[in-house]
Amino acid sequence: MASTSGKAYDRRWWTLIVLSISLLVISLDNTILNVALPTIERDLGASGSELQWIVDSYTLVFAGLLLTMGSLGDRFGRRRALAAGLLVFGTGSLLSALSTGADMLIASRALMGLGGALIMPSTLSILTNVFPAEERPKAIGIWAAVAGLGIAIGPVAGGWLIEHFDWTWVFLVNLPIVALALAGAAALVPESRNPEQARLDPLGALLSTAGLGVLTWAIIEAGGERGWTDPFTLAGFGVSLMALAAFVAWELRTRSPMLDVRLFRVRRFSGASVSIGLVFFSLFGAIFFLTMYLQEVKDYGALSAGLRVTPLAIGLVLGGPASAKLAGRIGTRIVVAAGLTIVAAAMLLMSGANAETGYGLIAASLVMMGFGMGTTMAPATESIMSSLPLAHAGVGSAMNDTVRMVGGTLGVAILGSLLSSSYGAGMEGAVQGLPAQAGAAAQGSIGGAGAVAERLGGDAGVALSRAAETAFSSAMGSTLVVAAGVALAGALVALSVLPGRERERAEKTAVIAEAAAA
Numbered sequence: 001m002a003s004t005s006g007k008a009y010d011r012r013w014w015t016l017i018v019l020s021i022s023l024l025v026i027s028l029d030n031t032i033l034n035v036a037l038p039t040i041e042r043d044l045g046a047s048g049s050e051l052q053w054i055v056d057s058y059t060l061v062f063a064g065l066l067l068t069m070g071s072l073g074d075r076f077g078r079r080r081a082l083a084a085g086l087l088v089f090g091t092g093s094l095l096s097a098l099s100t101g102a103d104m105l106i107a108s109r110a111l112m113g114l115g116g117a118l119i120m121p122s123t124l125s126i127l128t129n130v131f132p133a134e135e136r137p138k139a140i141g142i143w144a145a146v147a148g149l150g151i152a153i154g155p156v157a158g159g160w161l162i163e164h165f166d167w168t169w170v171f172l173v174n175l176p177i178v179a180l181a182l183a184g185a186a187a188l189v190p191e192s193r194n195p196e197q198a199r200l201d202p203l204g205a206l207l208s209t210a211g212l213g214v215l216t217w218a219i220i221e222a223g224g225e226r227g228w229t230d231p232f233t234l235a236g237f238g239v240s241l242m243a244l245a246a247f248v249a250w251e252l253r254t255r256s257p258m259l260d261v262r263l264f265r266v267r268r269f270s271g272a273s274v275s276i277g278l279v280f281f282s283l284f285g286a287i288f289f290l291t292m293y294l295q296e297v298k299d300y301g302a303l304s305a306g307l308r309v310t311p312l313a314i315g316l317v318l319g320g321p322a323s324a325k326l327a328g329r330i331g332t333r334i335v336v337a338a339g340l341t342i343v344a345a346a347m348l349l350m351s352g353a354n355a356e357t358g359y360g361l362i363a364a365s366l367v368m369m370g371f372g373m374g375t376t377m378a379p380a381t382e383s384i385m386s387s388l389p390l391a392h393a394g395v396g397s398a399m400n401d402t403v404r405m406v407g408g409t410l411g412v413a414i415l416g417s418l419l420s421s422s423y424g425a426g427m428e429g430a431v432q433g434l435p436a437q438a439g440a441a442a443q444g445s446i447g448g449a450g451a452v453a454e455r456l457g458g459d460a461g462v463a464l465s466r467a468a469e470t471a472f473s474s475a476m477g478s479t480l481v482v483a484a485g486v487a488l489a490g491a492l493v494a495l496s497v498l499p500g501r502e503r504e505r506a507e508k509t510a511v512i513a514e515a516a517a518a
Helices: 006-010 012-032 034-044 048-076 078-097 102-130 136-164 174-188 202-222 231-253 261-265 267-297 302-307 311-330 332-350 359-385 390-426 436-444 446-456 458-497 501-517
Strands: none
Touching (some): 006 012, 034 102, 048 102, 048 202, 078 102, 078 174, 102 136, 136 359, 202 231, 231 261, 261 267, 267 302, 267 359, 267 390, 311 332, 311 359, 436 446, 446 458
């Protein structure tokens, strides 16, 4: 039941601070590691495949376990799940910092993913239970802004830590944040759980974990060396679809479903889920190659490039809280569609960037993108959470987090593949006459082209470097147009699927009445 009375209500804004600190440590981890990968490669002798799995082992475990962990939090206590997640995440961070080889670091990152899968749905489900309905949109707006803020400041924090310390500090920095969140959770976060104490759904948990885990693995492999048509990749997609189909079939027949899949008939739930997935598809893909553009084309260092991504945070901080008021006045459907349209416009603006483009265009695009993302995330998240009774807030939060993670992972994989193939095609003329190995390296990535150009030296090296910058800028521009198209598709989904203002209010009232009668 909701903890909106007595001490819990009086200190609800302090509770939000603790939840925001807990969320921040996960959001930071999504981007802080990327700038440390070259140093980790040198210090641990990691191969390219091992570097990929240092990043992806976290994503794989996190995405695979979200629904299961959200369900367990509903049953056994959301504060308990939050505290357990923080302890596991902190332990994984410490072991990551102490890693002496790539295999140990991959395993430690997987442990961090387990902790993250406990933390993230707990933060939103606790928030939903602590704040009354009239204050919940504003609180979720702040929650959404913090989630985006961590993503935006991660590269800055990582660059600064690498320049002043070493790669282990991108993990050690988590420990004081975890300690602060644990202390705050013990003192300021009330416990809540599903009062029905429904039976566990082990088969549903197994099928959802297998389906989401294998799906995430297949997406990662598709965007990597295997590619989309590799038999193992295709088999992964097939297995994941079968597991998820079996999950849906089981949830429809069991008396105690982990996730009531009938919720997807509710337009507020399904429309908001698709909108969040598409905005993260576009955003994560864009951020992935924007950081490459800033470092490889504009020649900024890791810290300088990270600092130049921070305007995204400004837009997020402005867009998240403001969207709550807008949604209350004109409805979620219009606000979410407008936010996705702003994201699309920002990407179209950024698509004109090249080697000679000034930073002002990038900064303006990032502020727009952050504002559009914040405007989309907060009301869409509130729409998902208000579609469920408070007793099932953990599963609702996990569903929200799952579509974010799967959408973002798909964005990096698909948009990254488009960028890579477009860049390779643009370099065909420039690599003619080079030795086969050097030509393959230059055509494979802009980083490889830079290394080959450095070895060539002289006018030939300068010419190859400029050709690579031109090819990458062109490829980034065309890929950003695709990302903008996806964001616009999300806006159309929001307009066509999300209910109008009056129906939205009626559906919220029905959920509240159903919970009161239960």
